[in-house]
Amino acid sequence: MTKYKLTIAYDGTHYGGWQVQLNSTSIQTLVQKALTTILRAETHAIGSGRTDAGVHAIGQTAHFTHPDLPDLWKLQYSLNALLPADIRITDIAPVHPKFHARFSATGKIYHYHLYLDHVMDPFRRPFCTHVLHPVDLALLDRAAQQFAGTHDYSSFANEAHASSSLCNSIRTIERIGLQEERGGVRLEFEGNGFLYKMVRNIVGTLLDVTRGKIECEKLPDILAAKDRRKAGSCAPPQGLFLVSVKYPFALLDGFSSRPLA
């Protein structure tokens, strides 16, 4: 059996998120259905992690196994022909047998788009969050930097994670960037892993800081409290994009015989 890595872009607007759900259509369901149809065998696609209902992805990843696929370009073409137009397979590549889309991931990049102009751009409406209060960008940046580094992010993780996961809540955000773009700004989060709803809870809290509901100086205390109730609100899903998932190079170099680090 060979393992393959899928890279998937999707407009999450009309879906119940990545993961298979009982009461809404998930992206994973549709990708698995397309794989199963084309490969004529029940095929599972294991994602790098879930994205919530309404969250978008430019570079979600997943893996599946198959005895042998001679023409990956043709498979990509066929999958995209079967999938709805708001879900696109952007790449398929063979990977090392030990590759696992979720457990091998060493990092992720998320972007959160804030639209700050008073008149919303109708073309960006489903892909950003419209902020209606005036935002002090210097304050937003100063507040955002409080979240960089290695912390226990329990105050910014929703219950679903805490109860279902075996691992702890310590993560490292290597970089938080604030980038101006047409009509607003985007917050760029680069880290080794993110807890359930962590980015949206951080962004919601940052917005609470810019609207004066939370003091910037209180952020270290909120982190230290390890209590979700101490932090601010959760920002809406439509501003969030999973941009890319990082893996060790050795795992991506599919059929090489190089020993794993």
Added chain:
Amino acid sequence: MTKYKLTIAYDGTHYGGWQVQLNSTSIQTLVQKALTTILRAETHAIGSGRTDAGVHAIGQTAHFTHPDLPDLWKLQYSLNALLPADIRITDIAPVHPKFHARFSATGKIYHYHLYLDHVMDPFRRPFCTHVLHPVDLALLDRAAQQFAGTHDYSSFANEAHASSSLCNSIRTIERIGLQEERGGVRLEFEGNGFLYKMVRNIVGTLLDVTRGKIECEKLPDILAAKDRRKAGSCAPPQGLFLVSVKYPFALLDGFSSRPLA
């Protein structure tokens, strides 16, 4: 009575075009309904021209008259609160009494977006045309330049115009630009006026040139034939954007007493 100029951006995906239609919702209908509700008087919004079903606008313009509006910012805010989120009033300004959104227009800029990569970007899908054959950009540019200048564009005008308009089919396209953008290119058309479906018919013909169906060297003959049947196909609406409408500066300087040129 004072005349006001509206600037309107819209995602045309879900509408039957700008102009009031019998059997589909038009943008004009919704703008007039919102104006009538807020101003508490039947108000007509006269557009710079129609855009077809599915065509988008960044800077469509229209005018309406009203005795006196003290707070244009508040009116803009109220209109945007009533209008669906895919139609936005981006500006309201008083203009000269002689201003007419259609007849005073001295030029228009249209952009047509062609997506050339084999995997469509799911976020740009409703805002560009996916070209599935390989495109020689040098040939596309060379062919496009054949359309610049002053010509009788009858070969590129659909019947609807020919029968309904009193004026001739001679127009000037001052500039046709070819601009690379992520995943493809856009064609930029800057001219003093455009006939019904003219931009889409030109783009469709250019695509026929890049797919080898029409020879680039035949384009002057096709223009000279003044026969719609000689030209190529009509490109789909979703790639087309009305970017801006130009007016003489004197007409825009609303309440000035400067004599008109």
